[in-house]
Amino acid sequence: MAFKEALQKVLQLEGGLKLHRNPTEEAETYAGIYRKAHPNWKGWEYIDKGETPPFELIEKFYYENYYKYFDVNIDERIKDFLFETAVNLGVRQTVKLAQKVLGLKPDGIIGPHTLSVLRNANVKNFIKDFTIARIAFYTALANRNPKRYAVYLRGWINRTLEALSWVS
Known part of the structure; x- marks a missing residue:
């Protein structure tokens, strides 16, 4: 499965494109992206204005932080x-x-x-x-x-x- 298909499956496991807070965490999570761990993610600017972040920001986040390390032969x-x-x-x-x-x-x-x-x-x-x-x-x-x-x-x-x- 290619990155985009794998990402869709990961996002399902992460609860989709939703903003929520887990009981033991100090900040909210959007699309599996935890604000405390990733406070500089550009998507927070959209969320803070009550807007939905562009999906490209989510794709870039997951590729850069996780997938690229395994994007090998x-x-x-x-x-x-x-x-x-x-x-x-x-x-x-x-x-x-x-x-x-x-x-x-x-x-x-x-x-x-x-x-x-x-x-x-x-x-x-x-x-x-x-x-x-x-x-x-x-x-x-x-x-x-x-x-x-x-x-x-x-x-x-x-x-x-x-x-x-x-x-x-």
């Missing part, structure tokens, strides 16, 4: 799964998780060795193992800080399984 299913995961976990944590699954030293950097191993990975096995590792990561996070994260655990698992359904 790897299997499209892996690329899409990593992109979707990065939107939720961040690029560095996503790469570390992928590296652990691949048996590599998890440094969070997509270097030539990581790319080579990723290109040669059995796609079905990688997706299966990455799904399990991702759910384990979320579970450990919720167990470490239940007050803050337990409320999200079911949603994170459901999101992972939904993303798995597109790439399987």
Whole structure:
């Protein structure tokens, strides 16, 4: 699936083009873009005036902050799964998780060795193992800080399984 199609699926998981506030967050989120983490996103100027940001700003945000790191010569299913995961976990944590699954030293950097191993990975096995590792990561996070994260655990698992359904 190409970037624009993958982005549409990610936006569905993020709740669409809506402004909302999550219970444990300090600021609002629009189309999955959290204001506190991304206060300089140009879309906030539109939202603050009561307007809808141009979709091109959303596309640019997701490409520049997440997709471009995986826009390399790897299997499209892996690329899409990593992109979707990065939107939720961040690029560095996503790469570390992928590296652990691949048996590599998890440094969070997509270097030539990581790319080579990723290109040669059995796609079905990688997706299966990455799904399990991702759910384990979320579970450990919720167990470490239940007050803050337990409320999200079911949603994170459901999101992972939904993303798995597109790439399987």
